[in-house]
Amino acid sequence: MESTLQQGATVEQAVELGLREDEFEMVKGILGRTPNFTETAVYAVMWSEHCSYKNSIHWLKQLPKDGPQMLVKAGEENAGLVDLGDGVGCVFKIESHNHPSALEPYQGAATGVGGINRDIFTMGARPIAQLNSLRFGNIEEDRTKWLVKGVVKGIGDYGNSFGIPIVGGEVFFDESYNTNPLVNAFSAGIMDPTKVISATSAGPGNPVFIVGAATGKDGIAGAAFASKDITEDSANDLPSVQVGDPFMEKLLLEATMELVDSDAVVGMQDMGAAGITCSSNEMSAAGDNVGMDLDLDKVPTRQENMLPYEILLSESQERMLVVVAKGKEQIVKDIFDKWDLHAEEIGVVTEGGRVRYMMGGEVVGDVPAESLVLGGGAPVYEREYSEPAYFQEYKKFNIDDVKQPEDLKEVAFKMLAHPNIASKRWVYEQYDSMVGTKNITTNRPADAAIVNIKGTNRALAMTVDCNSRYVNADPLVGTMIAVSEAARNITCAGGNPSAITNCLNFGNPYNPESFWQFVGAIKGMSAACLKFETPVTGGNVSFYNQTSKNGVEIPVFPTPTIGMIGIVEDKDKTMSLDFKAKGDLIFIIGQSHNDISSSEYLVSYHGISASPAPYFDLEEEFTMQQKIKSLIQESRINAAHDVADGGLFVALAEMGMPNNLGFDIVTDSEVREDAFLFGEGQGRVVVTVNEDQEDDFIGAMMDSGVSFTLLGHVTKGKLMIDDEHFGFINEAKNVFDNALGKHLEN
Numbered sequence: 111m112e113s114t115l116q117q118g119a120t121v122e123q124a125v126e127l128g129l130r131e132d133e134f135e136m137v138k139g140i141l142g143r144t145p146n147f148t149e150t151a152v153y154a155v156m157w158s159e160h161c162s163y164k165n166s167i168h169w170l171k172q173l174p175k176d177g178p179q180m181l182v183k184a185g186e187e188n189a190g191l192v193d194l195g196d197g198v199g200c201v202f203k204i205e206s207h208n209h210p211s212a213l214e215p216y217q218g219a220a221t222g223v224g225g226i227n228r229d230i231f232t233m234g235a236r237p238i239a240q241l242n243s244l245r246f247g248n249i250e251e252d253r254t255k256w257l258v259k260g261v262v263k264g265i266g267d268y269g270n271s272f273g274i275p276i277v278g279g280e281v282f283f284d285e286s287y288n289t290n291p292l293v294n295a296f297s298a299g300i301m302d303p304t305k306v307i308s309a310t311s312a313g314p315g316n317p318v319f320i321v322g323a324a325t326g327k328d329g330i331a332g333a334a335f336a337s338k339d340i341t342e343d344s345a346n347d348l349p350s351v352q353v354g355d356p357f358m359e360k361l362l363l364e365a366t367m368e369l370v371d372s373d374a375v376v377g378m379q380d381m382g383a384a385g386i387t388c389s390s391n392e393m394s395a396a397g398d399n400v401g402m403d404l405d406l407d408k409v410p411t412r413q414e415n416m417l418p419y420e421i422l423l424s425e426s427q428e429r430m431l432v433v434v435a436k437g438k439e440q441i442v443k444d445i446f447d448k449w450d451l452h453a454e455e456i457g458v459v460t461e462g463g464r465v466r467y468m469m470g471g472e473v474v475g476d477v478p479a480e481s482l483v484l485g486g487g488a489p490v491y492e493r494e495y496s497e498p499a500y501f502q503e504y505k506k507f508n509i510d511d512v513k514q515p516e517d518l519k520e521v522a523f524k525m526l527a528h529p530n531i532a533s534k535r536w537v538y539e540q541y542d543s544m545v546g547t548k549n550i551t552t553n554r555p556a557d558a559a560i561v562n563i564k565g566t567n568r569a570l571a572m573t574v575d576c577n578s579r580y581v582n583a584d585p586l587v588g589t590m591i592a593v594s595e596a597a598r599n600i601t602c603a604g605g606n607p608s609a610i611t612n613c614l615n616f617g618n619p620y621n622p623e624s625f626w627q628f629v630g631a632i633k634g635m636s637a638a639c640l641k642f643e644t645p646v647t648g649g650n651v652s653f654y655n656q657t658s659k660n661g662v663e664i665p666v667f668p669t670p671t672i673g674m675i676g677i678v679e680d681k682d683k684t685m686s687l688d689f690k691a692k693g694d695l696i697f698i699i700g701q702s703h704n705d706i707s708s709s710e711y712l713v714s715y716h717g718i719s720a721s722p723a724p725y726f727d728l729e730e731e732f733t734m735q736q737k738i739k740s741l742i743q744e745s746r747i748n749a750a751h752d753v754a755d756g757g758l759f760v761a762l763a764e765m766g767m768p769n770n771l772g773f774d775i776v777t778d779s780e781v782r783e784d785a786f787l788f789g790e791g792q793g794r795v796v797v798t799v800n801e802d803q804e805d806d807f808i809g810a811m812m813d814s815g816v817s818f819t820l821l822g823h824v825t826k827g828k829l830m831i832d833d834e835h836f837g838f839i840n841e842a843k844n845v846f847d848n849a850l851g852k853h854l855e856n
Contacts, residue, residue: 118144127154133489140481148467148475151419153482155384156391159653162488165619166651169632177645179608179677181303185485188229188309188380190647191301192609194677196566199303201235204243204296204574204613204673206652211293215260220268221354222295224427227274228380231363232430234307234370235299239561240269242279242295243574243613243671244537247288249529249853254283257291258854265295266540271356272363276541277559280574283529286582286666289657294613294650296574296673300563305370309379311393311400311433311459316376318402318457319439320386321446322362323428326412328353330423358428358451365449366430372445374438381429387422389431390465394479395486397459401479404457406469418467418474433459493619495626500720504583507721509706514784519836521715522759525788526842528714531756532849554686555768557752558603560678569678571605577755577790578667583708584723585630586637589670591723591792593638594731595754596674601735602750602795604684604742605676607642612649612672617656617665624656627668635670641732644674685742687751688768694748694824695804696773698758700734700794701817704781710756711788725791734793737816741797746807749798757788759831761796763842766824772839774830775822787831798824 124134127150137145137153145153159165175183181199182191189203207222223240230237242265247254269276274297311318369375377397379389386404394401406421416424434442439455446453460466467475481487515521525531558573575596581588597607612635617624639646656665678684706712707721741747753761762773777786785791799807811818822830829836 117146119147119150123147124150124154127151128158129154133157136489140478140487146475148419148422149477151423152387152475152477155387155423156482157488159619159651160383161388162484163651164489165491165493165653166628167484167490168492169629170651172632173636173646174639175645177609177643180645180647182306184646184648187306188233190609190611191233191303191306192647192675193303194563194568194570196568197302198563198566199301200298200570200675201230201233201301202296202298202611202673202675203229203648204294204611204671205650206613206615207293207295208290208615208652208655211257211261212290215257216264217353219261219264219293221427222293223265223268224354224356224359225380225382226295226297227272227359228382228430230297230299231366232307232309232378232380233301234305235301236367237274237297237299239277239559239572240274240295240297241277241559241572241574241673242293243576244279244281245287245292245578245666245669246283247291248285249283251288254288255854261291261293262537262540268354268356270542272360277561278573281534281537282578284579284667286664290655290666292615292655292666292669294574294615294671296611298570298572298675307370307375307378309393310377310396311402312376312397313436314400314459314461316436316459317434317439317455318404318459319432319434319442319453320409320456321430321432321453322451323355323358323426324410324412324452325421325424325429326426327416327420327424328426330420330425354427361449361451362428362430365446365451368445369442372441374434374441376433376435378430378432381425381431383425385422385424385426386431391477391479391482393431393433394463394465395483399461399463401460401462401464401466402457403460403466403468406467406474408454408456410452410454418469422467493625494622495629496622497626498623504720504722507707509704509782509785512706512712512716512718514782518783518787521711521784521788522836523842523845524715525711525756525760526763526846527849528710529850529853530710531760533847534850535847536851536854555688556603556684556686557599557750558605558676560603560684562681567681569681569684571600571603571676571678572674573599574671574673575599576669576671578669579708579713580723581631581670582667583721585627585668586634587723587726589631589634590638590728591726592670592672593635593642593644594728594792595752596672597642597644598735598752598795600674600676601738602685602687602752605678606739607644607674607676609647610639610644610672610674611647612670614649614651615655615666615669615671616653618663619653621663621665624665631668631670638728641728683742685750687749687765689765689771689798689824690748690769692771692824692826693801694798695801696775696821696823697797697799697818698794698821699738699797699816699818701730702778702781702786702794703789703791704785705791706785706789709788709790711784724789727793731793734795734816737814738795741810744810746803746810747797747799751796753794753796755790757790758796759787763839763846765796766839767843767846770827770839772825772827772829773822774825774828777832778819
């Protein structure tokens with residue numbers, strides 16, 4: 111077989127493809143020659159931050175990975191696997207699709223949903239629920255409205271057509287995301303833990319198949335595109351945005367589930383970032399001194415005359431690479447033929463650890479797999495980082511410099527109407543939350559989504575959380591809060607926090623101040639995960655989320671999104687957030703503080719963005735959550751809702767809206783009224799108690815050492831604070847439900 115390897119690439123081509131000059135020299139040293147254009151493209155995409163984590167892996171390795179329920183740890187497979195008991199495992203992961211969504215929001219978001227679901231079912235798990243975490247810029251700008259509508263429709267159309275319910279999520283608006291929105295997609299699936307399909311190649315002589323859709327020119331170099339800035343010229347990168355087909359993905363899911371039950375599969379990997387290049391090299395490197403010979407002429411393509419690098423770097427959706435046990439080829443072909451999908455044998459597993467690509471009777475690429483992958487030969491950098499000047503400036507904030515408004519009722523209703531507080535009904539009404547009949551919380555609102563695990567008495571709780579304003583104010587504390595709020599939401603819903611996946615959205619890693627935010631977030635996440643015993647199962651790093659204007663980089667708020675799952679041991683012990691009956695007593699568990707730092711109230715009402723993260727104490731938070739768990743298990747409360755964005759008033763209003771019930775409360779005389787109602791100091795949960803259980807509840811709390819205060823009682827619909835009439839719950843609900851739609855449709 112002839113070779114075109116002697117036709118070396120130039121350094122200019124290497125830089126254009128995304129390699130640095132010194133990295134190009136490293137490639138020459140690895141190969142002992144100058145790589146050709148195809149090989150240079152392969153190294154460029156595999157050594158991009160999106161694939162290699164070269165700027166972040168040093169810190170990612172410091173995250174806790176061990177836990178009592180971990181079956182597959184971070185980095186071992188496409189996603190983490192947690193033991194739920196009763197012979198059931200949960201595979202879950204979150205990933206970003208930020209840059210594609212900035213250019214083409216519909217397909218960018220849709221293919222983010224498709225890609226994260228493939229990560230789940232490629233391991234042999236059936237997806238049962240999805241969440242998403244979305245960040246957009248100023249909601250008054252036309253481009254923001256266009257992005258919101260495109261992203262939401264893309265997520266809804268793909269998820270609804272694929273048939274997996276979207277059971278929750280979050281949406282946040284801030285000008286820092288004007289150019290670069292964040293679209294983070296989470297998926298969870300369940301499986302028999304003994305049937306995990308590994309993303310590992312083995313057995314020289316075993317055939318290699320590409321299954322699913324044909325390969326096109328969409329998404330070429332998408333991973334490299336995700337590893338650079340969004341600029342005014344980024345529209346030229348539209349070919350880097352993938353195009354999804356949810357109906358084909360549904361067929362691929364069902365075919366994969368059949369494949370799992372056969373004995374034909376040795377290993378399998380989704381073709382996500384970097385397509386065939388990534389799957390062939392990562393699977394080979396994960397094996398024991400094995401490689402692959404792949405004939406690119408045999409890859410089904412959608413366009414004629416595709417060049418080798420185009421086939422290798424294409425990120426066309428709904429495709430997977432499968433290593434098949436020799437002699438079992440017909441089983442695979444029959445399964446995929448039944449579901450009307452491609453299943454083409456394109457190569458063979460070889461000895462020696464090299465991956466060779468052939469086309470037109472020539473060797474067009476010959477690379478050692480180990481040199482391309484994370485933990486192998488891919489470069490690892492320890493970037494410089496330095497504290498930004500704003501950090502100390504934010505600490506100078508003093509609540510005494512802020513005058514308390516005279517009309518707190520006006521403030522309350524402005525909070526309910528703010529896009530970051532108001533109901534996201536406009537968004538979730540476009541999602542199907544009921545498909546699959548597993549969602550328990552559709553008509554029983556809770557702080558976390560709860561999904562039924564049929565055939566057991568258990569359920570799966572899940573949430574995504576991150577207040578990026580807190581993280582921007584203090585990356586260490588803000589990220590501890592993100593983990594703690596996720597745990598609080600799981601706990602308030604009746605679950606036991608189990609493990610997390612993360613999506614780390616930050617600015618340019620070469621900017622020392624942006625990297626300082628990243629390092630602080632990692633340290634904060636580690637501390638909180640260790641405290642809650644919620645190991646990190648994996649996730650995604652997305653750098654270069656920023657706007658470049660006149661040569662100045664303006665990063666988005668640092669956004670380490672936390673996706674957390676928890677186990678509900680007894681489905682009868684779940685807890686909803688809604689007030690149950692007039693006369694029920696309302697208590698707040700946890701200490702209130704004279705604190706309005708980084709609150710939506712301070713930023714949107716007073717226009718003050720420079721303040722530290724809100725009050726937070728990790729030990730207090732953990733102790734409080736443990737008490738909430740016992741109160742739920744002992745059936746001492748009938749509702750629980752954490753105090754988060756918007757503060758106590760918003761939490762109470764959200765509890766009243768489902769059943770049109772109001773509240774009559776008294777504020778704490780030792781705390782400013784605006785801080786008590788709208789401050790976002792952490793570690794607080796509102797609970798309600800039947801009057802006849804009051805003594806038992808108080809007895810349980812007195813023994814705990816956890817602070818608690820009687821606020822008042824549930825009313826038929828009137829909102830009363832310190833004997834002042836704040837309106838009625840139906841008025842609040844009307845504002846809350848319709849505000850976001852009014853912003854987006856005007």
